[in-house]
Amino acid sequence: MTQPLLEMTGIHKAFAGIPALRGAHLRVGPGEVHALIGQNGAGKSTLLKILTGAYLRDAGTVRLSGQEVTFTTPIQAQLHGIGTIYQEVNLVRLQSVTENVLLGQESRRYGWIDWRTTHARAAAQLRELGIELDVTRPLGEFSLATQQMVALARALALQARLVVMDEPTSSLDDSEVRTLFGVVRRLQAQGVSVIFVSHRLDELYEVCSHITVMRDGETVYAGELGGLSRLQLVSLMLGRQEQELEAQGQTGFKRHEPGTDTRLQATGLARPPQLRDVSLDVRRGEVLGLAGLLGSGRSETARAVFAAEAAQGEVRLNGRVTHWSSPAAAIRAGVGFCGEDRKHDGIVPEWSVRENLTLAMLPRLTRSGVVGRAEQQRIVQQFIDRLGIRCASAEQPIRELSGGNQQKVLLARWLCLQPELLILDEPTRGIDVGAKAEIQRLISELAQEGLSVLMISSDLEELxxxxxxVTVLRDGQSVRTLTQDDLDEEQLLAAMAHGDTPPGGSHDRAQS
Structure with missing residues (x-):
C-alpha cells in the first residue's frame, strides 16, 4: 500500500469547552485530488487550520510523508510544502500583485530587491493561469475573482507538495473555473496533492478521486468518490436518509404571492464603465433576483441602490425619490445590505457574535453615550434563537464560527433593524447544503412577512x-426581466449570454 503524503488521525479540538473536532481523520495520497466536504460547523475549517498551523490540536497525530509534525504557525506549514488558498482571500490588498504573489521570494541583486525581475516572475506565474494584468498595481484594485487567482498563483510559487483549496471557485466565472481545473490536473500530473473543499458537488465529481465527509466534528466517510451518488453524499453530510431528502428536495425556498405595490424602483442607474443603464423594481414581499455574468454590474447596481457608490439615475422607495448621500442615510430609510465578501465587508473578526450582530443597531441602543446592555442581550438572544445561530455563547468571537453561521449573524444584523428592503449579494456563497437551505427558507419567510428582497446570486437554481x-444584467445594462411565465434555465442563460431569448422564445425587455 502506498504511503500517504498526509495522514491526520484522532484529531480533537475544543473552543471554550465546546468540541469542534472529535477524533477526526484525513488521509491523502501522493498526487491525489481529495475532496473534503461537510456542513458548516462540521469541522472542516478547524481540521485544515490545524494542518496549516493556524490552530494547535488538543490531541491526535499529523504525519507528512510518514513523519510526525506539529506546525505552530502557517509559515512552518508553508516551509514544509503546504500551500493554502482560502475562500475569503487572505492577502494584503494595499500591496501590489507582485508583492502578494512573491512575498519573501523576491529576486535580489546586490542585496536589494530587483523589482523588474520580480515583476516579470509574478506576471509569468499569473500567465500560467491565463491571467494578464498589471502586477505593479495594488491588489485591492482588482475584482474578488482576480484576487482568488492571485492567491492561487502565490500557492504555486511556493512549490508546494500539498495545496489546500478552500472553496476556490466561489468567486470565479465559468472560464476561470476551467482554468483552475486545468491547473489542478497539471499539479496532479506533477505529483502534487490537492485537498479540494467545495459545496458544488459537480465540481467534486469532475476533479476529485477520493473524498472525506465530516459531520459534527467527526469523519463519517472516507473513500473513493466514484462509488457515491450525489444524494448519498448529501445524506452523509446531513445524517438523513436518502428517501427523506428525495421527498423534501434540497432547497429551502417556499412559494408565495408578493404584493402588488412597488417598494423599490430604480431607473437609469449609471456609473461608467461598470454601470451604463440599469432599471429594476421590487414589490412588497417580493424576492427579485439579479442575474448576470461576472462583470455584468450586479454588485455595482446593489451598491448604487444602497448609496455605497455614487451613480446617476433615480431611486424611489415607496414612491418617493431618495436623496441618500451615504449608506447611513439608506439604513435610516429602511434599507439593509449584506455584501458578498463576509471577511472584508461584513464581519469584524475579533469582535463577539453580540457585537457583530448589533453593530448597525448601536445608535438605537445608545443613551447618553452608553449602550443599553440588557436590551442588546435580549435582541441578540432573540435572533440567535430565531435564525438557529450555532455558537458557544453570544460572547464567542465570530471568527470561530462557520461560514454559514457568520452569514446568519450578518442577516440578523439587518433584520433587527426591521428593514423594508434587504439587499443580499451572494447570500449563500460558500456555505453547505444544510445552512444554504436554512438561509433560503429564512429569505422566503421574511418575504412572506412583507420584506422586499433584492438578491444577487451566481447559482441558477437559487434564482x-x-x-x-429575475432581472438580467449584461455589460452594465438591464437587458431583460423574466417573470414566472418564462423563468426557466434556457431563458435565463440566453438572457445572460446574449441579452435575448432562445430561438422561438418571447422577448420581454427589462421594465421598471
Missing part, C-alpha cells in the same frame, strides 16, 4: 427556485 422575477 429559478427562490425568486418571483
Amino acid at each position: 429559478l427556485e427562490g425568486c418571483h422575477r
Whole structure:
C-alpha cells in the first residue's frame, strides 16, 4: 500500500469547552485530488487550520510523508510544502500583485530587491493561469475573482507538495473555473496533492478521486468518490436518509404571492464603465433576483441602490425619490445590505457574535453615550434563537464560527433593524447544503412577512427556485426581466449570454 503524503488521525479540538473536532481523520495520497466536504460547523475549517498551523490540536497525530509534525504557525506549514488558498482571500490588498504573489521570494541583486525581475516572475506565474494584468498595481484594485487567482498563483510559487483549496471557485466565472481545473490536473500530473473543499458537488465529481465527509466534528466517510451518488453524499453530510431528502428536495425556498405595490424602483442607474443603464423594481414581499455574468454590474447596481457608490439615475422607495448621500442615510430609510465578501465587508473578526450582530443597531441602543446592555442581550438572544445561530455563547468571537453561521449573524444584523428592503449579494456563497437551505427558507419567510428582497446570486437554481422575477444584467445594462411565465434555465442563460431569448422564445425587455 502506498504511503500517504498526509495522514491526520484522532484529531480533537475544543473552543471554550465546546468540541469542534472529535477524533477526526484525513488521509491523502501522493498526487491525489481529495475532496473534503461537510456542513458548516462540521469541522472542516478547524481540521485544515490545524494542518496549516493556524490552530494547535488538543490531541491526535499529523504525519507528512510518514513523519510526525506539529506546525505552530502557517509559515512552518508553508516551509514544509503546504500551500493554502482560502475562500475569503487572505492577502494584503494595499500591496501590489507582485508583492502578494512573491512575498519573501523576491529576486535580489546586490542585496536589494530587483523589482523588474520580480515583476516579470509574478506576471509569468499569473500567465500560467491565463491571467494578464498589471502586477505593479495594488491588489485591492482588482475584482474578488482576480484576487482568488492571485492567491492561487502565490500557492504555486511556493512549490508546494500539498495545496489546500478552500472553496476556490466561489468567486470565479465559468472560464476561470476551467482554468483552475486545468491547473489542478497539471499539479496532479506533477505529483502534487490537492485537498479540494467545495459545496458544488459537480465540481467534486469532475476533479476529485477520493473524498472525506465530516459531520459534527467527526469523519463519517472516507473513500473513493466514484462509488457515491450525489444524494448519498448529501445524506452523509446531513445524517438523513436518502428517501427523506428525495421527498423534501434540497432547497429551502417556499412559494408565495408578493404584493402588488412597488417598494423599490430604480431607473437609469449609471456609473461608467461598470454601470451604463440599469432599471429594476421590487414589490412588497417580493424576492427579485439579479442575474448576470461576472462583470455584468450586479454588485455595482446593489451598491448604487444602497448609496455605497455614487451613480446617476433615480431611486424611489415607496414612491418617493431618495436623496441618500451615504449608506447611513439608506439604513435610516429602511434599507439593509449584506455584501458578498463576509471577511472584508461584513464581519469584524475579533469582535463577539453580540457585537457583530448589533453593530448597525448601536445608535438605537445608545443613551447618553452608553449602550443599553440588557436590551442588546435580549435582541441578540432573540435572533440567535430565531435564525438557529450555532455558537458557544453570544460572547464567542465570530471568527470561530462557520461560514454559514457568520452569514446568519450578518442577516440578523439587518433584520433587527426591521428593514423594508434587504439587499443580499451572494447570500449563500460558500456555505453547505444544510445552512444554504436554512438561509433560503429564512429569505422566503421574511418575504412572506412583507420584506422586499433584492438578491444577487451566481447559482441558477437559487434564482429559478427562490425568486418571483429575475432581472438580467449584461455589460452594465438591464437587458431583460423574466417573470414566472418564462423563468426557466434556457431563458435565463440566453438572457445572460446574449441579452435575448432562445430561438422561438418571447422577448420581454427589462421594465421598471
